[in-house]
Amino acid sequence: MAAYIAGKLGCEVAVEGLERISGGASRETYRFVCRWAEGGAPRSRRMILRRDPPASLIDTERRIEFAAYRAFHGSAVPVPEMLWLEEQDGPLDHPFFIAEELAGFQAAPQMLLSGAYDAVLPKIAERKWTILGEIARADPQALGLTEVMPAPALDGCWSKELAHWEAALDRDQAEPLPITRAAIRWLKANPPPPAQKLSVVHGDYRTGNFLFDEAGEIHGVLDWEMCHLGDPLEDLAWSFNPVWGFGQPDRAGGLASRAEAVAIWERASGLKADPAALHWWILFNCVKGQAIWVGSARAFLDGGNKEPIMVYPAWWLINAQDRAILKVMGKL
Structure with a gap:
C-alpha cells in the first residue's frame, strides 16, 4: 500500500x-x-x-x-x-x-435505532430523503455520468432492471423460489409508466449506508456499487423495502412513515411519486433484494468467497424477503 x-x-x-x-x-x-x-x-x-x-x-x-x-x-x-x-x-x-475516510461518525442502523438517537430521528429522516431527492434531481449528463453508465429510454428503465435481476436469480438460485417468481410474473403483467426523468439511481439507498452524527446530520452517503441510470422511483422504493424496517414495520428505514418520506422526497426532487408506480417499484425491489441474497449464497456455496458475511444475508433475509413480497402483494 x-x-x-x-x-x-x-x-x-x-x-x-x-x-x-x-x-x-x-x-x-x-x-x-x-x-x-x-x-x-x-x-x-x-x-x-x-x-x-x-x-x-x-x-x-x-x-x-x-x-x-x-x-x-x-x-x-x-x-x-x-x-x-x-x-x-x-x-x-x-x-x-x-x-x-470520513471519521468520527456512525453508520449502523442498530445503533441509530437503539434509543440513543430518538431525539434526532426526525431530522435524520428529513436529511435522508432530502439527499435522495437531490440525487434524483441531478442531471446525469451534466455530471458526466452518461459517459460511463448506459442511459436507457424512459419507457425501458423498468424492463432493463427487471431483466437484469431475473437473470441473476436464474443463474444463482439453489432452490425453487415460487414467491419471488410469482412477483416477477405480476411485475411483467403490470408494467409501470415511463420514468418521469432519467436520474442517477444510487441502487442501495437505505438506513445503514450513510454516516450520521449525534446532531442528526448526515455526513456521507456510502456504497454506490449498484449505481446506474434509471427511474428515480427505484431508489425511493428501495428505501421502502420492508426488510429495511429493522423491526419497525410501519416506519420506512425505521425512521418515518412512508407518507412522510415521500413528502420529503417530493419537495427535494421536484418530482412526483405516483402511488401505483411506486408500488410497482417497491415490489421490484423485493425481487432485486432476493436476487442479491441468493447471489450471496451462491458465492459462498461455490467456494469463491467463504467469508461469513456471504452466507449471513441468505440465512437472515431470504425468508424475510419472501414475507416482504407477500406483504407488498397483499398476500401475507
Whole structure:
C-alpha cells in the first residue's frame, strides 16, 4: 500500500494502523492512516481502501462506483473524496480504489435505532430523503455520468432492471423460489409508466449506508456499487423495502412513515411519486433484494468467497424477503 501511494504522491510514504472493517460483501474495506512529508512539513490523512474480493455478493463495476462518488463530491449529496482508482491486479492482487475516510461518525442502523438517537430521528429522516431527492434531481449528463453508465429510454428503465435481476436469480438460485417468481410474473403483467426523468439511481439507498452524527446530520452517503441510470422511483422504493424496517414495520428505514418520506422526497426532487408506480417499484425491489441474497449464497456455496458475511444475508433475509413480497402483494 505504501509503495503504491508513494508512486502516486512522488515521495516516501508510511502506512499505519491498517485494519479491515467488518461488514460489506461486495468489496473488502480497510481503513488506514497515510503519512508523508510535503515541503518539509509532515502530512497525514485517514484513508479507506476498497478492494475487489475473490467473489462478491453482487458483481459491480468499480469504475462506475468511483465515477459516481466523484460526480457528487462537493455537491448537496455528501460523499467522501475519491483519490485513486486502480483497475489492474498487480499492486494488491485485485483491483481497488482509495478514498478519504470520513471519521468520527456512525453508520449502523442498530445503533441509530437503539434509543440513543430518538431525539434526532426526525431530522435524520428529513436529511435522508432530502439527499435522495437531490440525487434524483441531478442531471446525469451534466455530471458526466452518461459517459460511463448506459442511459436507457424512459419507457425501458423498468424492463432493463427487471431483466437484469431475473437473470441473476436464474443463474444463482439453489432452490425453487415460487414467491419471488410469482412477483416477477405480476411485475411483467403490470408494467409501470415511463420514468418521469432519467436520474442517477444510487441502487442501495437505505438506513445503514450513510454516516450520521449525534446532531442528526448526515455526513456521507456510502456504497454506490449498484449505481446506474434509471427511474428515480427505484431508489425511493428501495428505501421502502420492508426488510429495511429493522423491526419497525410501519416506519420506512425505521425512521418515518412512508407518507412522510415521500413528502420529503417530493419537495427535494421536484418530482412526483405516483402511488401505483411506486408500488410497482417497491415490489421490484423485493425481487432485486432476493436476487442479491441468493447471489450471496451462491458465492459462498461455490467456494469463491467463504467469508461469513456471504452466507449471513441468505440465512437472515431470504425468508424475510419472501414475507416482504407477500406483504407488498397483499398476500401475507
